[in-house]
Amino acid sequence: MPVLPELAAVLAAASARTRPEPPGGGPVLREAARRYWDRRGLHGTAGGIAAAPGAQPLLLALIGAHGGDVLMPRPCPAAWMPQARLLGRPAYHVPTPAECGGIPDLYALLETVRRVRAEGGRPKLLLLSVVDDPTATVAPPELVREACEAAVDEGLHIISDETWRDTVHRPRDTVLLSPAEMCPDDVTVIADLSGALAPAAWPVAVARFPDTPRAAVRHARTLDILTALGALVAGPVAHAAAHALGEPDSVRDRILRAAALQTEVAAAAHRAVLGSGALARPPQAGRHLYADLGPLRSRLAGLGVTDSMELEEYLTDRLGAPAPGGHRFGDELGALRVRLGTGPLLGATPQQQTESLAAAKPLELPHVAQALDGFAAVFAELR
Numbered sequence: 001m002p003v004l005p006e007l008a009a010v011l012a013a014a015s016a017r018t019r020p021e022p023p024g025g026g027p028v029l030r031e032a033a034r035r036y037w038d039r040r041g042l043h044g045t046a047g048g049i050a051a052a053p054g055a056q057p058l059l060l061a062l063i064g065a066h067g068g069d070v071l072m073p074r075p076c077p078a079a080w081m082p083q084a085r086l087l088g089r090p091a092y093h094v095p096t097p098a099e100c101g102g103i104p105d106l107y108a109l110l111e112t113v114r115r116v117r118a119e120g121g122r123p124k125l126l127l128l129s130v131v132d133d134p135t136a137t138v139a140p141p142e143l144v145r146e147a148c149e150a151a152v153d154e155g156l157h158i159i160s161d162e163t164w165r166d167t168v169h170r171p172r173d174t175v176l177l178s179p180a181e182m183c184p185d186d187v188t189v190i191a192d193l194s195g196a197l198a199p200a201a202w203p204v205a206v207a208r209f210p211d212t213p214r215a216a217v218r219h220a221r222t223l224d225i226l227t228a229l230g231a232l233v234a235g236p237v238a239h240a241a242a243h244a245l246g247e248p249d250s251v252r253d254r255i256l257r258a259a260a261l262q263t264e265v266a267a268a269a270h271r272a273v274l275g276s277g278a279l280a281r282p283p284q285a286g287r288h289l290y291a292d293l294g295p296l297r298s299r300l301a302g303l304g305v306t307d308s309m310e311l312e313e314y315l316t317d318r319l320g321a322p323a324p325g326g327h328r329f330g331d332e333l334g335a336l337r338v339r340l341g342t343g344p345l346l347g348a349t350p351q352q353q354t355e356s357l358a359a360a361k362p363l364e365l366p367h368v369a370q371a372l373d374g375f376a377a378v379f380a381e382l383r
Contacts, residue, residue: 001258001343001357002350003199006250010243011202017235023227024219025051025206029238032245033206039247040165042180042189044211050222051238054203055163055192057231059083059127062159062188062207065221068124069116073104075290075329075337077133077161090121093330097143100281101135101290103128106146113154126156131164131176134329134339135290136266136283138168141177148179148187158187163205166196166255168285169263185210188218195286196255197244204233204241257357262287264363265356266342268372273340276379287343290326293336296382300336307333318378320344345371 021029030049037044052058060083063070070084074093084091094104094112104112104126116123128147130139151158160179168174180187189208194200207222209215226232233241244251266283273280279292293300293311300306305314308325315323321344326337345368347353352367362368 001199001254001346002354004250004254006248007198007240007244011236011240014236014239017239019235020232021051021235021238023232024223025049025233026238029204029206029233029242029245032242033208036206036245036247037189037208040178042178042208044208048209048211048215048219050207050209050219050226051233051241052205052207052226052231053233053237054194055079055161055190055205056083057226057229058190058192058205058207059159059161060086061222061225061229061231062190062218063087063089063125064225065218066125066157068122070125070127071104071109071112071116071123071156072127072330073102073129075101075134075326075331076127077129078324078328080127081330090116092116092123096135099143100132100137100139102130102132102137103139103144103147106143106150109147109150110154113156123154124156125159126151127159127161128179129161129164130178131162131168131285133164133286134288134324134326135281136286136288137281138174138176138284141175144177144179145182148183152183152186156186158183160187160189161191162189163192163195164286165191167259167262167287169259169266169283171259174284180208180210185212185215188215193241193244196258197251198241202237202240204237206245254357261346261356261359261362262342265345265368265372268363269340269342269345269375272372272376272379275376276382278379278382283342288339288341290337290339293338293382297336299382305336308335308337309333311336311338315340315378319375345375347371 030046033049034046069090073096095108097105192205209219273291283289308327312325327333346356356362
């Protein structure tokens with residue numbers, strides 16, 4: 001999406017700020033993040049906030065601040081497993097329930113914890129995302145509660161990645177419950193502002209720690225790691241991020257318009273995928289959908305596609321846009337799964353994308369209709 005003019009003006013006004021923020025962010029940024037979460041029912045203090053230049057260094061610092069092995073759902077965001085491996089931490093994937101991605105299946109979680117301990121491991125940390133990348137699903141509250149209560153009972157701390165919570169397609173029809181609402185003393189929440197609030201080229205992410213003595217120690221460790229990494233938020237970016245976190249009317253309007261646009265475009269892309277005979281859960285949030293082309297395996301084999309790496313190469317070439325294979329998200333190489341971004345369907349230029357945002361019926365815009373026709377044609381060839 002084009003940069004919101006108001007945010008661009010705020011960034012430009014702060015361009016003379018040559019010093020970066022202190023480790024974990026300055027008081028204005030941390031207070032803005034506190035208020036952002038306060039409006040979502042997650043209350044706390046600015047002292048329990050930490051900011052970093054993007055989700056990757058922030059997650060790296062958080063994993064480093066916690067001891068033990070790491071558990072995460074399969075599939076999961078592409079950056080999660082590399083972060084654990086970079087720190088030399090044993091990490092394990094846990095299957096997700098049939099209803100959604102982003103959280104572990106209750107019984108699979110308990111079995112994984114049992115197995116890891118039996119092998120001499122120390123499972124201590126669970127990563128999850130109730131509004132999920134890559135599956136674009138929103139986890140039902142009852143499943144979130146089951147998974148979180150089981151994790152806490154097993155002595156795991158939870159990191160809840162809520163980067164995509166403001167991209168839910170139908171917020172009035174979707175019940176979204178943060179793990180921090182259920183287990184406030186055992187959940188750290190992180191959010192990368194590139195999800196809905198700021199451009200990805202302005203890297204900034206924030207974390208909200210529980211209000212407990214143990215969390216205060218981990219917060220201090222996290223700041224130490226961010227300091228050692230030199231992972232400091234740029235001054236002008238922090239200024240713009242604080243403004244976006246305040247959610248003025250222009251920012252709220254952009255969030256709502258973008259979600260409404262993605263609702264229609266993602267649903268059209270989903271129909272095209274299902275029409276080919278492939279499988280995909282209905283997208284509920286974000287800017288993508290996650291497709292399983294397993295039912296098309298015979299047809300794809302005739303095209304020289306037998307695993308997700310080859311599927312990624314094939315679809316990226318045919319669609320003219322990145323189509324990362326499921327192996328990047330922790331799925332098995334042999335599974336023919338792929339994440340399909342919907343951003344390229346909104347227009348090739350900032351002007352077209354702005355038109356898409358403003359349109360009452362975006363699917364009738366010539367550039368959107370043409371992009372969707374091309375997308376559908378690629379999958380129709382696989383029938």
